[in-house]
Amino acid sequence: NRTNNCLWENIEVPYGIWDFSVENISAYPREVREGDYVNITVVVSNLGYRSGDVDVGFFTNYTDFAAGNQERFKRIGTIRSIHLEPGEKRNVSFEWRANIHGGMHSIIAVADPDNKYDEDDDIREVGDSILFIGDTGNNVKRCIIHVIPANISILNLTIEPDAPEIGDRVNIIAHVKNENVSESADSLLKFYMEREISERWRSCSWESTQLSLSLLQPEDSLMRIHFASIDIRSGNVIQRRGEVYCYTEDSIGNCKPLHFYVREGNQMIKVQKISWNAPGCICYDKNYRRIDCTSESVVNKRWEDIWTDFAYGNKLIVIAKGDLSSSGDGETELLIDKYQLLLGNKTLSLRPGESKSYNATWNVSLPPGGYPIIVEGYPTLNGVKKREVCLSGNYTIIVNIGDKIYKEEIFLGGTDLAVTNVSVNGVVWEEEAPPLEVMDGDIVEINATISNFGGLNASNFTVRFCDVLKDVGKEKIIEEKNVSLLESGRLMNFSILWNASLRTKIGSKYYDSYNHTIRVEIVTREELEEDIANNEVSVPIYVKKSRNFAIVNLSFEIDNKTYYSESGKVYFELGGNVTINATLNITNHANRGGVVNVSFYVDEVEEGNEIGSKIVEFEANITNGTKYAEITWKVEGIAGDHDIIVMVDPNDRMVEFDESDNELIQKIHVYASDLLIERLEVCPENPMKGEDVSINITVANRGNKNESNVTLGVYELRGRR
Structure with missing residues (x-):
């Protein structure tokens, strides 16, 4: 019987060798005034199989009243290296001063908040935040306390100077009062500067890999920026690479990345960048209909109402990258509507009924580069490649005590x-x-x-x-x-x-x-x-149009005798001097006179054929006025039939009513001699050495101009035939 040769039993193998748990948390007192101390006690245990030194972090929620009442969580302390053997429990306590605005607050204890151990039942994280709401795992436990708000009122706000200008250092004075006449009050006073800009920019894959927006300040400051929305579009379902991230740089070059706050469910989550897989988005299909984010039809994701962290520096950089893998439809679009500076935090301690004034300063000098916001990269929606936002404009000074907000609108003046x-x-x-x-x-x-x-x-x-x-x-x-x-x-x-x-x-x-x-x-x-x-x-x-120039007549004066173009061809003698006079008909309706060039040419209107020119002045407001242009020309270098061409405005410098009457042509004939050797006789034809030779030459003038003092040259050319 071989069936009884083997025996087995199912056993449970633990997933992790560590499993730290917060089993209980309590706070005393459960109700405190703002600024009082609270003692927090937790029971932390090790449910795993190996000992370890675990940290316990403490967190509480608060409202960022200057950020539209967004609920945030912040770490208020940590107990380090609590040694726990497997199965061991320990009670630990932490004292915290409740420097927080009034209201109901969660006190949250988290075992291993920095995730140093790979646990069986680990903390739940989304982005860079621990989940404190919903399924949090056994590492997280909470209790509730009530903080009685300090009864401090903001009486008024004073801005000095009351009409600030670029280059001023503005003094902001808050006048506050403890309205409780029987008890002292402690609180925190915060000064902010906020500016609305409402500008939309985008980065597209077919034009540029990224868009860069710089928020600049004249000196290192705590600043943050707000996005009304961020849209990432991508048609490539395999690789979606559009993203937005931020960092600050201080005056000595130190850089620090910024986180974004996005809403995931009921909790604000911190993420290092907005990308396709970032939480807290709304999803749309190609027809811009809202759909479930798990659908394969998602081509557009939108994040709304996003603040960054405050960070210290004189430059806050926003980088938006389009999706290069989307073949032209990968666009990242930003709608940035405002930014804030945290000008100062003041800790208040007021006696019963006491009033005090607290101040912060705001430097409104020009930042490096001259503009508080400079955008470079892909064009804005109006097509501009680079855009600057001027320093001058409307600003809001915000003062916050507890849950009280006081705002004062101011206008920062410049030149206009x-x-x-x-x-x-x-x-x-x-x-x-x-x-x-x-x-x-x-x-x-x-x-x-x-x-x-x-x-x-x-x-x-x-x-x-x-x-x-x-x-x-x-x-x-x-x-x-x-x-x-x-x-x-x-x-x-x-x-x-x-x-x-x-x-x-x-x-x-x-x-x-x-x-x-x-x-x-x-x-x-x-x-x-x-x-x-x-x-x-x-x-x-x-x-x-206001002008017209016409050459209407030509006359030629030769040997004190005048010939007109109407008489037909005009005859000149080579070497003679001829005075040529052109008659211009000029119309000028302009309120100013001027000058026009009249040029004279032989045969062609070419620079090398020009025989003279004349600048003619004309008056304002004339119609069919008459002007003359006259030159003297020594006739040389030509003979026979030719054309004299006279042209007004030959370089076409002026627009006229009629361009066809700018030229007049006159045919001429130039008399010239035509000397030639008609006969050459040598007698004897074959002379002997020493014999006299008779050379007879016949010279003729076949032209139509007499010649005198003509030189005849006779040459002996030896050795030639």
């Missing part, structure tokens, strides 16, 4: 330079008005009024007048006015003259444009400005 009035030839331009009309060639008077509405004097800025050629997308600076000082509340007037032109030279090229914009802009330090939107005004102007 504005172009408040622009007139063209005395006509003030109004918004939405049709374009003003001027003539080509007009001298246009442009007047601009520059005001400083800010609380800060403006210095060393420039008022620039630009001519924008809208038809071709070019622009040219007309004139610049440098200003050394414009005091707060004052204004200055500037006047320039602009030569309106349909054909404008920019660099070495000419551009035609009927539609112009005169832009008056203030070039200043934008970081000092309260409002940069009013730093420029653009006035549309339509430039109309």
Whole structure:
């Protein structure tokens, strides 16, 4: 019988060799005043199979009243290295001063809070936080105490100076009072500065790997930033790499990562970065319908109402990365709506009925780089590659005692330079008005009024007048006015003259444009400005044709005799001097005269064929006026039939009503001699050495001009045939 050769029994093998547990927690007294001491006692045991030195951490919940009443947990103390043998229990106590706002608070004890041991029933963690609500495991135990709030009221808040400006060091004074006339009161007073910005930025995979936002301060400060929402979109279900993370850097270069607070269930959880797998999100499909986050159809995740930790430094950096693996649809979008500085914590201790004043300071100097917020990387939603947020603007000073919040709105003043009035030839331009009309060639008077509405004097800025050629997308600076000082509340007037032109030279090229914009802009330090939107005004102007030049007649004076183009071909003699006179018909409706070039050519309008030119001046406001251009030409280098071409504005510098009448052609004939050797006789043809030779030469002039004093050269060419 072999069936009884083997015997077995099921046994339970423990998962972990350590298992620490908090079996009980109590606090005494259960009700205390703010600032009183509480004795916390816990029973901690070792349910595992090996001894160990376990830590017990103590935590409590609190409300961050400056962060929209978000509930947080903080560590209030730790008892280190409690030695426990397997199965052993020990009572340990911890004394804590309840420097916390009034209300009901959980006192939580956690065995092995830093997770040094691999336990059978370990603590539950989400992100970088221990779960204190729900299924917490046997490492966590809690009890409740009630903290009686200190009856301290905030009487008022004083800001000095009351209208601060950029560069000031603002003194914030809170006047508080202990309303309890029979007992003293202890509490904590916190000063915050908050600024709303409400800017949306995004980082897309098809343009850039990341977006960088820098929150800058003039000196090291405690600061944090708030995201109304963070969206990560990804079409790649295998790899989703979009993420957002933050860190601070102090004035000596030390860096520290920041945590985000996200809501997971009923507890705020700390995470080091927002990524696809981070907790606390809402999930959507491709049609932006909310769905369960376990669905494979999730393509968009959103986190809302997210604060970072406070961290110390003069620079807070936010990095947002798009999902490069998503083939163009991996976008990370941020809506940052505010940031805060913690200006100071003051511990209060007030006698019954006592009033006191406490203060904190806020340095509102310009930070390095000039702007409190600089964004670089993928463009913002309005397409700008780099964006700065100016220091000047609205701020909120927040003072917090216990559960009491006091807020004071202030405006931080800077310069506010504005172009408040622009007139063209005395006509003030109004918004939405049709374009003003001027003539080509007009001298246009442009007047601009520059005001400083800010609380800060403006210095060393420039008022620039630009001519924008809208038809071709070019622009040219007309004139610049440098200003050394414009005091707060004052204004200055500037006047320039602009030569309106349909054909404008920019660099070495000419551009035609009927539609112009005169832009008056203030070039200043934008970081000092309260409002940069009013730093420029653009006035549309339509430039109309105003000129016409026509060559209507030519005359030639030869030997005191005048010939006109109507008489047909004109005859010249080679070497003679001819006076050529061109008659111009000029129309100019502009309010300014000018000059035009008239050039004379032989046969072709080319630089090498030019025989002379004349600059002709003309007056303003003329119609069919007559002007003359005259040159003297010595006829040489040509003979026979040719053309004299006279052209006005040969380089086409001006736009005219009619460009076809700029040229007049006159046919000419140049008389010239035509000398030739008709006969050469040598007699005898084969002379002997020493014999005289007779050379007979016949010279003829077959041309139509006599020649005199002609030299005839006769040469002996030896050795040639």
